[in-house]
Amino acid sequence: MKLAWLLAASLLGAAAFAASPVPDFQLVDLQGASHSFTSLKGDTTVVVFIAVRCPVSNAYNRRMEALNKDYSSKGVKFLFVNANVNEPSEEVKEHARQVGFTFPVYRDSGNVAEIFNAQVTPETYVIDKQGMIQYHGAIDDSQNEARIRKQGLRAALDELLAGKPVTVSETKAFGCSVKRARPHRATE
Amino acid sequence: MRLSNYGRGSVRVSSEPRPSGSGWTGYSLTVTKWLVAFNLFAAQLVPLDRPGFAHLVESHHGKVVLVDVWATWCDPCREELPKLVALHKKLAFDLITISADEPEQEAAAAALLDREQVPQPRYIKRSDDDQVFIDAVDKQWSGALPALFLYDRKGARIASFIGDSDPADIEAAIHKALP
Numbered sequence: 464m465k466l467a468w469l470l471a472a473s474l475l476g477a478a479a480f481a482a483s484p485v486p487d488f489q490l491v492d493l494q495g496a497s498h499s500f501t502s503l504k505g506d507t508t509v510v511v512f513i514a515v516r517c518p519v520s521n522a523y524n525r526r527m528e529a530l531n532k533d534y535s536s537k538g539v540k541f542l543f544v545n546a547n548v549n550e551p552s553e554e555v556k557e558h559a560r561q562v563g564f565t566f567p568v569y570r571d572s573g574n575v576a577e578i579f580n581a582q583v584t585p586e587t588y589v590i591d592k593q594g595m596i597q598y599h600g601a602i603d604d605s606q607n608e609a610r611i612r613k614q615g616l617r618a619a620l621d622e623l624l625a626g627k628p629v630t631v632s633e634t635k636a637f638g639c640s641v642k643r644a645r646p647h648r649a650t651e
Numbered sequence: 652m653r654l655s656n657y658g659r660g661s662v663r664v665s666s667e668p669r670p671s672g673s674g675w676t677g678y679s680l681t682v683t684k685w686l687v688a689f690n691l692f693a694a695q696l697v698p699l700d701r702p703g704f705a706h707l708v709e710s711h712h713g714k715v716v717l718v719d720v721w722a723t724w725c726d727p728c729r730e731e732l733p734k735l736v737a738l739h740k741k742l743a744f745d746l747i748t749i750s751a752d753e754p755e756q757e758a759a760a761a762a763l764l765d766r767e768q769v770p771q772p773r774y775i776k777r778s779d780d781d782q783v784f785i786d787a788v789d790k791q792w793s794g795a796l797p798a799l800f801l802y803d804r805k806g807a808r809i810a811s812f813i814g815d816s817d818p819a820d821i822e823a824a825i826h827k828a829l830p
Contacts, residue, residue: 518724582813583795601794604780607753612779635782637751639725640795640814 484594488578490544490569493556497572505540506592507623509616511602512576513543513568514584515550515558517639522606523585524562530602530616531566537624546571546581547642576643583638587616589623597623600634695761696750696775701787707747707774708806715744715828716802717821720776720788722751723759727815728797732767734818735799739770742825750775751796803828 488500500508511527514520531541545555545568552570559568575581579588589598598619605611615634622629699707708716719735721728732748739746748769750760757775764773778784785794789811792798799812801824810824 516726582793586793601782604782610753635785635792635794637722637781637785637794637796640727640797642815 485588485590485596486578488575489572490542490575491552491572492567492569493552493559495552498569500542503540503542504590506538507620508540508542508590509534509620510542510544510579510588510590512546512579512581512584512586512641514545514547514639514641515554516547517584519606519636519638520584521562523602524564526602526608527585528565533617534620537620539620539624541566543568544571544575545569546576546644547584548644549642571644573644576641581641581643583636584641585638586641589616589619589629591623597629598632601636601638604634604636606637696757696764696773698777699749699774700777701783703774704749704784704787708802711745711747711802712806713804715804715825716806717744717746717825718788718800718802719746719748720751720796720798720800721748722796723756723763724752725796729763731797731816731818732763732769735821736767736769738818738822738825742822743829744825746770748773751781801825801828 485500489497490500490503491497509530513523513527527541527543535541543564543566555568555570581588585602587598587600587602588596591597598616600615602616603611604613604615613631613634615631618631619629708718717735717738719728719731721732723729735746738744746769748764750757750764750773752760752775754775760775761773776784781794785792788798789800789808792811792813795813797812797814797816799816799821800808801810801812801821803809809828812821812824
């Protein structure tokens with residue numbers, strides 16, 4: 464099941480998400496303990512791929528804190544994942560301390576970015592109670608908070624929590640490439 | 652055509668809005684190329700919007716073209732620039748750079764390109780909606796940088812390099828596109 468899902472996600476990108484529930488996967492906390500997605504997820508779960516050295520990801524640190532604060536009380540569970548192989552756990556831990564994250568940051572156990580076909584930081588995936596991805600893409604449409612026009616992630620969460628279908632389920636923004644364990648390279 | 656001041660005294664060559672049925676975008680890009688040729692855009696970047704991109708590769712018809720979408724905030728993009736310049740000196744292809752920076756980073760982007768002696772043409776994306784621009788370049792592209800797109804002499808995209816790429820792979824792909 465996981466292999467088929469992974470293959471579909473790689474071939475079709477986010478479009479494949481609609482087809483089947485997200486398979487279970489493992490995340491590693493910064494103390495080295497492994498956790499299954501099943502044990503961490505909420506009724507609605509947001510997986511956010513972040514980075515230490517990416518200025519775009521860092522531009523969203525405050526917004527990620529606000530999102531976690533605003534939606535945790537509504538039953539949304541945020542899983543912040545660093546999948547960059549060039550950023551050691553000690554660096555991730557120190558960064559989280561310096562930034563003052565109030566949420567845990569997890570490491571990719573090896574294939575999580577691949578399972579999601581995550582390519583850019585920050586990149587988000589909203590997963591509903593049935594395990595289906597209802598939104599994939601950017602937190603909002605501008606690195607510069609003063610220029611935000613579309614709150615893609617918040618809009619999707621608000622609709623989902625209101626029991627409505629997500630109107631815009633896919634957005635994109637410029638960001639840093641995810642430094643996966645197995646590099647991705649698109650070639651025609 | 653419409654030339655207007657666009658922030659900090661730079662010159663904007665925009666294709667939007669355009670007069671109906673005038674082939675405006677292709678025309679403005681031709682003019683842009685002349686301005687670039689005469690170094691009138693030196694020390695600044697040429698704003699490029701979505702319709703402008705659609706005609707960009709077309710305007711280099713007959714040449715193998717490597718489009719580099721980069722940004723000042725992207726470390727691997729900055730590291731890649733001198734390697735692309737070296738490749739450009741070695742092989743007969745057109746190198747087009749498009750900065751994905753915000754307008755306030757334009758001066759820093761232009762200075763960096765000067766420092767690395769990156770050839771013209773040098774563009775900076777102009778879009779109210781980055782998703783529209785990203786999709787105009789490639790609907791399959793996530794927006795992750797660095798991003799290189801290689802086009803053959805007929806303007807067909809033949810390779811994409813997203814994220815950190817081995818210069819040898821890029822060189823091999825360009826070689827393959829050249830006769």
